[in-house]
Amino acid sequence: MPSRRTVLKGLALAVAASAVPLPAFADTGYIPPLRQMRGMWIASVVNINWPSKTGLSVEEQKAEYLGWLDLAVQRKLNSVFVQIRPTADAFWPSPFEPWSQWLTGTQGQDPGYDPLAFLVEETHKRGLAFHAWFNPYRVSMQPDPAKLHPSHPGRQHPDWILPFGGKLYYNPGMPEVRKFCQDAMLDAITRYDIDGLHFDDYFYPTNTAAFDDSAAYAKYGAGFPDLASWRRNNVDLMVSEMQQRVRQAKPEISWGISPSGIWRNKASDPLGSDTAGGQSYDNLHADTRGWVKKGWLDYIAPQIYWYIGQPPADYSKLIPWWSDVADGTGTLLWIGQAAYKAGDPAQTAPQWQDPAELSKHLTLNRDHPQVSGDIWFSAGDVRADRIGSITTAIKDHYQHPALAPVLPRLAGGEPPRRPVVAYALCRADGVEVRMVATGRDEPFQFAIFRSSDENVSFDDARNLVAVVPGGRQARWTDADGKRGDRYYAVAVDRVGRTSRPSHGFRVV
Numbered sequence: 277m278p279s280r281r282t283v284l285k286g287l288a289l290a291v292a293a294s295a296v297p298l299p300a301f302a303d304t305g306y307i308p309p310l311r312q313m314r315g316m317w318i319a320s321v322v323n324i325n326w327p328s329k330t331g332l333s334v335e336e337q338k339a340e341y342l343g344w345l346d347l348a349v350q351r352k353l354n355s356v357f358v359q360i361r362p363t364a365d366a367f368w369p370s371p372f373e374p375w376s377q378w379l380t381g382t383q384g385q386d387p388g389y390d391p392l393a394f395l396v397e398e399t400h401k402r403g404l405a406f407h408a409w410f411n412p413y414r415v416s417m418q419p420d421p422a423k424l425h426p427s428h429p430g431r432q433h434p435d436w437i438l439p440f441g442g443k444l445y446y447n448p449g450m451p452e453v454r455k456f457c458q459d460a461m462l463d464a465i466t467r468y469d470i471d472g473l474h475f476d477d478y479f480y481p482t483n484t485a486a487f488d489d490s491a492a493y494a495k496y497g498a499g500f501p502d503l504a505s506w507r508r509n510n511v512d513l514m515v516s517e518m519q520q521r522v523r524q525a526k527p528e529i530s531w532g533i534s535p536s537g538i539w540r541n542k543a544s545d546p547l548g549s550d551t552a553g554g555q556s557y558d559n560l561h562a563d564t565r566g567w568v569k570k571g572w573l574d575y576i577a578p579q580i581y582w583y584i585g586q587p588p589a590d591y592s593k594l595i596p597w598w599s600d601v602a603d604g605t606g607t608l609l610w611i612g613q614a615a616y617k618a619g620d621p622a623q624t625a626p627q628w629q630d631p632a633e634l635s636k637h638l639t640l641n642r643d644h645p646q647v648s649g650d651i652w653f654s655a656g657d658v659r660a661d662r663i664g665s666i667t668t669a670i671k672d673h674y675q676h677p678a679l680a681p682v683l684p685r686l687a688g689g690e691p692p693r694r695p696v697v698a699y700a701l702c703r704a705d706g707v708e709v710r711m712v713a714t715g716r717d718e719p720f721q722f723a724i725f726r727s728s729d730e731n732v733s734f735d736d737a738r739n740l741v742a743v744v745p746g747g748r749q750a751r752w753t754d755a756d757g758k759r760g761d762r763y764y765a766v767a768v769d770r771v772g773r774t775s776r777p778s779h780g781f782r783v784v
Contacts, residue, residue, distance in 0.1 A: 306642070308737040311772065312678035313575075313610045313649025315355035316658050317409065318344055320378045321362035322417060325655045330381030334388045337379070341395060345402050347659050351666065352674040354743070355405040357474050357651060360392055360464060364415040364430065364446065368392035368468065372460035374425040384425035396468050403721045403745035405680055405770075407472035407530070410461050412514060414478055415444040429456065440487045448480060448510045449492035457514070458521055465526055471770065472530035473522055477579060479511045480561045507561040519572045528771050530683055532575035534612050534651065535564040537582070537594055539601075549597040553582075553589040568607045574683045576602065577651050579612035583627035584636055592640055599646040606684045608648050613637060615652040619662025635669040648681045677743045679723060682772040691774060692719050692767040697781040698749075700763040707757025707783055711765040712749045719746035719767035723774065726754065727762050734766065734777050743768070759783050 319325045326344060327337050348356055360367040365376040365383055368390060377383035379391065392408075399406040415430050416423070419439045424430050430437040430444060436453050437444050446453045465473055481487055483504060493503055500506035515533070522531045536556045540548035544555060547565070556562040567573050578598055582589040595611070602609040617628045627633050641647040652658050658666055693715025700709045711722045724742040725732060732739050744752045746768070757763075762780040 310737040311681045314353040315651040316655045317653045318358045318655045320359040354680045357407040357409045359409040361410040405471040407474045408470045409474045413446045440481045475533040477536045483559045530574045534577040537578045537580040539565040550593045551589045575608035577610040581614035599644040602646045610649045615657035618665035631664045631668045634665045635672040638673045676737045686771045692769045694776045695765045695767045697778045700781040706753045706755040708753045720770045721746045721768040723766040725764040
């Protein structure tokens with residue numbers, strides 16, 4: 277019989293363990309979300325992810341991109357964020373800016389096909405959402421305007437660009453520049469079947485007079501107390517005007533920004549977070565909190581690229597702070613996750629050498645219902661999976677499929693028509709399920725639910741066994757299916773709205 281001391285020690289350990297939330301797969305009482313952003317960034321600037329280098333043939337470029345989509349499906353993601361305007365150049369035949377140098381190695385050189393048309397079509401074939409990722413102001417990764425293509429707007433309007441830190445930027449303080457950048461980005465949105473318009477975290481390069489926009493400030497800065505306030509207003513105008521123009525041009529796509537993870541530190545502003553890192557409000561003139569509170573974004577995806585407990589910027593302090601900012605605003609909150617730090621030998625903090633660190637982030641997120649998903653940076657690190665950190669996070673949290681979140685402003689729109697499960701039949705490799713659309717429009721996806729009896733909850737993701745690409749009809753084989761199971765299908769449209777479930781089909 278164990279001693280009283282042993283029993284008490286065991287109880288103490290049990291209490292201590294219970295204070296740490298269990299990963300999703302181990303917590304039998306946990307109901308996973310039916311809707312959750314699961315995305316990854318595919319970066320093109322300096323050939324970070326795709327294309328992996330310049331000079332690839334058309335077929336090589338296509339094959340590489342298909343490999344990234346295969347990875348997204350394998351990792352149980354539902355969205356990709358693809359950088360298609362990295363340096364004021366284009367991955368599509370744009371009338372505004374030249375072909376991107378990251379395609380062929382030479383800015384302005386036709387790659388021999390329309391990359392954006394290919395990217396969007398192939399992404400949708402796999403039932404994934406395509407978010408077009410733009411850098412709003414960066415013109416070049418080098419400082420010499422003469423090296424820009426002769427047709428580049430920076431060559432045609434040299435007063436539009438400014439050098440800083442070995443790069444070139446459009447001047448955000450010029451109204452004609454702001455409109456031009458919006459026009460260039462909206463061209464892609466209106467001409468292609470894109471699901472979202474996405475900005476990264478770069479606005480003004482830094483808070484310094486070395487970024488010499490003094491002439492524009494003298495011309496347009498009257499009425500502002502200082503240079504920083506004027507610059508911040510310029511970025512605010514870009515964001516608010518972009519919202520208005522996106523809603524007018526294509527109201528059913530999402531519009532959001534992925535800023536750096538700290539708005540302001542509490543030492544600078546009582547509304548700020550309990551951190552001591554770089555402040556986007558002050559350093560980049562990006563009032564990220566204000567954009568959310570003013571309703572200018574459909575979602576915000578702060579890059580919280582720090583580990584739990586990190587002294588200057590603790591992940592466990594920033595998640596509740598951002599949750600409080602987003603709460604009640606109608607702005608969705610997705611978290612940018614630092615896949616690139618996990619297992620990187622250059623990261624000396626032991627937390628980044630822990631295969632479970634990223635999984636712990638997602639476990640912590642569960643305590644904050646305002647967080648409706650994550651985006652991983654970057655695709656190359658999702659593939660590399662150093663020390664198994666990505667595999668651990670997926671095993672712990674992506675056991676079940678998830679539909680992408682619906683934007684609150686679109687939730688009340690017309691849902692798709694209810695589909696039909698034509699059959700669910702035992703085959704040698706499992707149960708084959710065939711879904712058929714009944715409406716005039718083809719569903720973007722079919723969500724397939726399975727239950728051992730007639731009492732099935734369609735709000736419980738534990739009953740969701742697959743999300744497959746849509747169309748007039750689709751087939752899917754459930755390797756875990758068996759006789760007696762009942763299968764149901766739900767049609768999903770491009771913005772994530774769902775139909776009523778089909779009648780169940782029982783496998784006999």
